[in-house]
Amino acid sequence: MDRAPGLSVRLKLTLSYAGFLMLASALLLAAVWVFLLRYVPDGWPGLLGVAPNRYLLLSTFAPAAAVVLAFLLVFGLVGGWILAGRMLAPLARITDATRKAANGSLSHRIQLEGRKDEFRELADAFDAMLVRLEAHVAEQRRFAANASHELRTPLAISQALLDVARNDLTQDPGELVDRLHAVNARAIDLTEALLVLSRADQRSFTREPVDLSLVVEEATETLLQLAEKRGVTIDTSTDITPAIGSQALLLQMTTNLVHNAIVHNLPKQGTVWVTTSVHPKTAVLTVENTGEKLAPQLVSTLVEPFQRGTERVRTDDAGVGLGLAIVKSITQAHDGTLTLTHRPAGGLRVTVHLPAAPPHTGS
Incomplete structure (x- = not known):
């Protein structure tokens, strides 16, 4: 100005x-x-x-x-x-x-010395803002680079398939169409995941009372066929758990957690435990599963976009690498906290704390 x-x-x-x-x-x-x-x-x-x-x-x-x-x-x-x-x-x-x-x-800091007063409170608040802003910008740059790489992969595969089909007229068109359909479906899934992530980051949603127990029920019913296909048992233990937020985003968050727990599990006879509980000020959702043993250093990186644990390779059901990143963004957009811990016997435990709905608005 x-x-x-x-x-x-x-x-x-x-x-x-x-x-x-x-x-x-x-x-x-x-x-x-x-x-x-x-x-x-x-x-x-x-x-x-x-x-x-x-x-x-x-x-x-x-x-x-x-x-x-x-x-x-x-x-x-x-x-x-x-x-x-x-x-x-x-x-x-x-x-x-x-x-x-x-x-x-953004790397510069004021670091104003001396005893606490109004100016030093302002300087400390500004330094804290710079720390968060620098981390956010770095994360966005890293995310943009990863997203560009992930989006380029299906496009490159499609281009290669089309080049082969043009040069080899004897190739079965039906096989080409099926492979292009699979590649295109994966690109669509990735784009939709990026849109969900962007929506969560912008917090452009209406907050309303949401019962997490009903959200868990819907998510597990949706993924029951996938669990049966992979030989995974889903064990739920839920109470009425009123939270405040977006029904659609919280369903997306829960679905991602359960899906992740099913896919990254034991090859046979795996188990997923999903529980909800309510506390005076928080509503808690916990999803844990059996699976490979994870190093504590690795667990903290799983919420980063396109990060996968050791041996977590892509399969038909493995998603696009944004599952836990979306969970993290949705949790932060709801002013909640996300905690990941490794299970000593193998697998992962994910705990989400969300603000509880006031008693008079509970469903």
């Missing part, structure tokens, strides 16, 4: 300090003058035995008062300028950091 030039804050504070000092001094001198007029009567012999009158007292007092006021004016301006500069020094550092951030330098 273009603004017309004006007085600096330092100069305004200087003039304010000096003006206040002059006003206080003028009031003090006026009080002294009133005192002299009231309590020094005409004909009073004075300290030297001379009887001053009010005119003589005024002619003596006024020049001295003017000199004092002039001195105080200069003193107030100089002292106010110095004091304003010292007071505004932290603000200058904050402004400099803001300009650097606006120019793209």
